[in-house]
Amino acid sequence: MxxxxxxxxxxxxxxxxxxxxxxxxxxxxxxxxxxxxxxxxxxxxxxxxxxxxxxxxxxxxxxxxxxxxxxxxxxxxxxxxxxxxxxxxxxxxxxxxxxxxxxxxxxxxxxxxxxxxxxxxxxxxxxxxxxxxxxxxxxxxxxxxxxxxxxxxxxxxxxxxxxxxxxxxxxxxxxxxTLPLGDLESTAHATRTFVRVLPAAEYDCYEDASLESFWSQDWKITSQSDRYGYRLAGEALVTKTTLEQRSHGIVPGVIQVPHSGQPIIQLRDAQPSGGYPKIGTVIEADLWRLGQARPGTQLRFVQTTYEEALSALDEVHDYLNKxxxxxxxxxxxxx
Amino acid sequence: MELNELQQLIAKLEASGLRSLELSRPGERVKLTMSDNSEVQVVNADDTVELFAAPASLQAAPAGTTVLTEAAGLFLATHPMRSKPLAEVGQSVKKNDVLGLLKIGPVYAPVTAPADGVVTQILASDGALLGFGAPVLEIAASA
Structure with a gap:
């Protein structure tokens, strides 16, 4: 007790x-x-x-x-x-x-x-x-x-x-x-966190320039970031045409983009559905890295594949087993 | 313990360059010691003394007590999440304070203060591979 x-x-x-x-x-x-x-x-x-x-x-x-x-x-x-x-x-x-x-x-x-x-x-x-x-x-x-x-x-x-x-x-x-990711200098000082991301359903609806900057820019984790989700700030993401969607299911890790073009990563206490377009998903194997990323620090998205996402999850399990x-x-x- | 398991342990002991290896698990204990002509001697550990237990004399630190490792591993003077070493010369320590780490695979075993005192000397260098009973640092009894 x-x-x-x-x-x-x-x-x-x-x-x-x-x-x-x-x-x-x-x-x-x-x-x-x-x-x-x-x-x-x-x-x-x-x-x-x-x-x-x-x-x-x-x-x-x-x-x-x-x-x-x-x-x-x-x-x-x-x-x-x-x-x-x-x-x-x-x-x-x-x-x-x-x-x-x-x-x-x-x-x-x-x-x-x-x-x-x-x-x-x-x-x-x-x-x-x-x-x-x-x-x-x-x-x-x-x-x-x-x-x-x-x-x-x-x-x-x-x-x-x-x-x-x-x-x-x-x-x-x-x-x-044991499982380092990204450049060691910024991760050692915890000023920047790298997470791997899979493109999601509405990925192709974004302007090429927006997709380019999605992967290359440092996203700032704003102070409006908690167990529900992390609100990011950076160069706004723009869709090719206006997207109107009904609400659909979302899981922890989904990156939604509201009309402002500033992404939100939905996390453990997120509501289970939402209507904003989904540009990507932080892979399950890297969600723990987000859990330790602080407001005010930078976040970088690294493009990955489904196979790599699965083997990354295996590496986490191997670490725990070891x-x-x-x-x-x-x-x-x-x- | 199966013979082939014992042979594997002997091979590992020879390859590691260690002098001695002790394995305990429920129901059995085995201790392997390299003899001087570099052959392995198998000793039933129940008949032997505990080689690596802290000597009783360390209970109250006399002047210049050397703290030894109780396992073999990679010596970490600083926890990798921190920038300040766990022990520095001149630092006052209490019995059981963690003064360094021995990395054994993913396990961080503590190098601990055997008694209250002051760190007078650091003997092991950060990142060094240390064997059993290797000197790590020296502490003197606090006045």
């Missing part, structure tokens, strides 16, 4: 998302950086889809109400456990009464706090994610606030497995170093 000490809003309980209900108008929700969520769970020996806390606002502080192992992944929030510095992408055992403090990260947008066993909230429509639009799921269907007490799912196995956890804990390599295998081996070697 942990108690939320921060008044800061917007932290929410999320798992990998609520799949299969878009047809009923229920959005997917789920972690913005699903690789970080899965990795945090892997560090703790949890199923990858266990629920954790997504933290987008700092400082953030919790108190542990029992001895429990936890993991921090995603943005490096310079965590301290009762003043002891904790490296990023790390797991360690907390003692009852200890306080964890997360500070504003230098890079990245979201930090994930996972607990051994996974966060214990009811499964609704197949997921523990908070559906903020529908106000259900997660912790009482809302973001967390001061005084909330969050429990982990009790498990004898995890208690057994983590007797081997070194006193200082241990970590894993963050995915940006950290699970090596984490298990490492803990065995510590017994």
């Amino acid at each position: 942990i108690e939320i000490l921060s008044a800061t809003a917007l932290a929410s309980v999320q798992d990998l998302g609520r799949d299969g209900y878009l047809r009923y108008g229920v959005g997917t929700s789920g972690a913005m950086d699903r690789v970080a969520l899965a990795a945090g769970n892997i560090l703790l020996g949890n199923p990858e889809n266990s629920a954790a806390i997504e933290i987008p606002m700092f400082p953030f502080q919790v108190r542990f109400l029992e001895d429990i192992a936890f993991a921090l992944t995603g943005a490096d929030a310079n965590a301290e456990l009762d003043g002891q510095p904790i490296p990023p992408w790390w797991t360690i055992q907390a003692r009852k009464g200890q306080e964890l403090r997360l500070s504003p990260p230098t890079h990245g947008a979201r930090c994930y706090l996972a607990l051994a066993g996974g966060i214990d909230v009811p499964v609704m429509l197949g997921s523990r994610s908070t559906q903020l639009r529908g106000e259900f799921g997660g912790y009482c269907g809302r973001t967390l606030k001061r005084g909330d007490v969050i429990s982990a799912i009790a498990s004898a196995e995890r208690a057994e497995a983590y007797t081997a956890l070194p006193a200082a804990g241990f970590g894993i390599e963050p995915p940006e170093f 950290i699970r295998r090596l984490t298990e081996l490492y803990l065995l070697s510590k017994r």
